[in-house]
Amino acid sequence: MAVMQATIVVDISASIAFFFLERNMPNTGIHSLWDAFYWTTSQLLTISSTMPNPVTTTGEIICLILDIYAITVVSTLAGMFSAFFYRRGEERDPLHKK
Known part of the structure; x- marks a missing residue:
């Protein structure tokens, strides 16, 4: 939820500055x-x-910052999904538990 709120703030702020x-x-x-x-x-x-x-x-600097922000958000979300499914798989497979 915090990521979505931050993205909305970034979007509106960058839009105003860019305008x-x-x-x-x-x-x-x-x-x-x-x-x-x-x-x-x-x-x-x-x-x-x-x-x-x-x-x-x-x-151009704003454009670059937006691109870096977008890539960071997508990468973070992908990592969170992967960690979730990895943990879920470990919970279901008793052979791989430590």
Whole structure:
């Protein structure tokens, strides 16, 4: 639950920051807060988006941080699932108990 709450906070915070950084730049795909939210959410969910890349250096840094955050969350969740199923398998198989 904490991971989901943190992700929502990261998504909203990054969207607002990204909007104020990119909105007035030439050749940007960000023209509204919705565009920034859409871009940020697709970065978190897919590590990619159909919108143009950030045009400011700070926007690129935000993009990099979002990518690292998303990979970390997915890896952590995968590890938690694996640990759960590993323990569950050990509980069912008495031959492998110590």
